[in-house]
Amino acid sequence: MAFPLNKTKNMGDNMTKSADNGSKTTSMKALVFHGPNNLSFEDRPKPKLIKATDAIVRVTTTTICGTDLHILKGDKPTIADGRILGHEGVGIIEEVGKNVVTFNKGDKVLISLITSCGRCSFCREQMFSHCRDGGWLLGNSIDGTQAEYVRIPFADSGLYLLPDEADEEAAVMLSCILPTALECGTISGHVSPGDIVAIVGAGPVGLVTLLTSKLYSPAEIIIIDIDDNRLEVARSFGATKVINSLDGKAAEQVMAMTDNAGVNVAIEAVGLAATFDICQAIIAPGGHIANLGVHAKSVELHLEKLWGSNITITTNLVSAGTTSMLLGMVQSGRIDAKKLVSHRFELTEIIKAYDTFANAAREHALKVIIKNSAKEKTS
Ligand SMILES: NC(=O)c1ccc[n+]([C@@H]2O[C@H](COP(=O)([O-])OP(=O)(O)OC[C@H]3O[C@@H](n4cnc5c(N)ncnc54)[C@H](O)[C@@H]3O)[C@@H](O)[C@H]2O)c1
Ligand SMILES: [Zn+2]
Numbered sequence: 001m002a003f004p005l006n007k008t009k010n011m012g013d014n015m016t017k018s019a020d021n022g023s024k025t026t027s028m029k030a031l032v033f034h035g036p037n038n039l040s041f042e043d044r045p046k047p048k049l050i051k052a053t054d055a056i057v058r059v060t061t062t063t064i065c066g067t068d069l070h071i072l073k074g075d076k077p078t079i080a081d082g083r084i085l086g087h088e089g090v091g092i093i094e095e096v097g098k099n100v101v102t103f104n105k106g107d108k109v110l111i112s113l114i115t116s117c118g119r120c121s122f123c124r125e126q127m128f129s130h131c132r133d134g135g136w137l138l139g140n141s142i143d144g145t146q147a148e149y150v151r152i153p154f155a156d157s158g159l160y161l162l163p164d165e166a167d168e169e170a171a172v173m174l175s176c177i178l179p180t181a182l183e184c185g186t187i188s189g190h191v192s193p194g195d196i197v198a199i200v201g202a203g204p205v206g207l208v209t210l211l212t213s214k215l216y217s218p219a220e221i222i223i224i225d226i227d228d229n230r231l232e233v234a235r236s237f238g239a240t241k242v243i244n245s246l247d248g249k250a251a252e253q254v255m256a257m258t259d260n261a262g263v264n265v266a267i268e269a270v271g272l273a274a275t276f277d278i279c280q281a282i283i284a285p286g287g288h289i290a291n292l293g294v295h296a297k298s299v300e301l302h303l304e305k306l307w308g309s310n311i312t313i314t315t316n317l318v319s320a321g322t323t324s325m326l327l328g329m330v331q332s333g334r335i336d337a338k339k340l341v342s343h344r345f346e347l348t349e350i351i352k353a354y355d356t357f358a359n360a361a362r363e364h365a366l367k368v369i370i371k372n373s374a375k376e377k378t379s
């Protein structure tokens with residue numbers, strides 16, 4: 001898939017003058033969504049504080065999620081033309097609103113994909129992704145992190161302080177994929193010692209689901225995908241068996257491997273009816289199907305087979321409540337997040353980065369790191 005690189009749009013001289021300070025630059029470069037398969041890297045106004053609980057962060061490292069690829073395909077029609085994409089990032093605080101108490105200008109921070117007020121009924125129930133005044137906003141309903149600067153609402157809860165020497169490439173895996181894998185896959189699927197676990201999808205999220213599942217000592221982890229390179233990576237990350245499902249026979253192979261018993265946990269990490277079907281076909285009695293893939297179309301629920309099998313099916317938009325704990329595990333080296341990185345680009349090359357990530361099998365891509373090496377814009 002190739003993305004048409006629109007002619008760079010220029011904001012004009014009037015946008016490079018600040019209202020309060022004529023010497024300050026007020027435009028920035030950003031990756032902007034203009035409808036399915038239409039991205040452009042263009043000039044946009046630099047974000048400003050809107051509420052006293054906001055912070056403005058200069059993004060130094062960002063990356064691309066499988067969810068961004070769904071958006072690009074048109075799987076999320078609610079995303080507006082003109083939206084700056086991206087919900088993952090590390091950066092330096094540029095400015096804070098007067099009610100932000102945890103952070104100061106110059107702090108290095110991890111940006112969580114989830115914005116939460118901490119006070120509403122859903123936040124009180126730890127379902128931060130369903131915050132009535134927040135949730136998954138970045139790169140969705142407000143402008144995101146694939147830009148030089150981003151506005152972070154409720155900065156006190158949406159940002160995490162990083163030491164100045166923190167490895168940004170490892171830290172950026174905590175914005176979305178690590179908490180997603182742990183919360184929506186491993187914990188929702190109740191991965192337990194001795195379990196047979198199948199993960200359908202060996203993208204970055206499937207692969208970190210493998211890493212976080214290993215923390216719970218399952219007996220077997222079977223990884224299913226159609227990309228042989230990613231299956232090899234899965235094997236090197238500790239998968240006990242890998243299956244290429246291109247021939248449509250993955251379910252039969254899993255049943256044969258398990259003496260027709262099936263698996264205790266089946267984690268869907270793709271977002272297609274076909275991959276959800278594999279999970280339904282291989283789940284053992286008493287098992288857990290944990291869906292974390294983003295789906296654009298309905299799936300067939302095989303209750304005629306599952307009704308008497310004591311199955312639980314969970315769906316989850318990541319809450320990111322485990323981020324602090326995962327940050328500690330990454331910082332201590334218990335989780336080697338950096339091994340997810342396959343490619344590195346400058347922000348100015350972000351269209352190329354999208355092309356690489358969208359053609360992962362051809363490019364042998366896992367997570368693509370995008371660095372904003374441009375100097376801080378103060379004049
Ligand atoms: N629930 C959440 O909160 C949440 C958060 C983040 C990501 N996600 C979702 O997790 C999923 C995985 O994300 P990612 O970044 O790893 O995406 P990705 O696009 O890099 O990976 C998807 C993988 O699925 C494989 N695949 C595609 N079709 C397949 C098929 N028919 N059979 C088997 N494998 C197939 C691809 O080869 C690829 O390796 C996406 O759907 C993403 O939107 C959900
Ligand atoms: Zn994501």
Ligand SMILES: [Zn+2]
Binds near residue numbers: 122132134
């Ligand atoms: Zn809330």
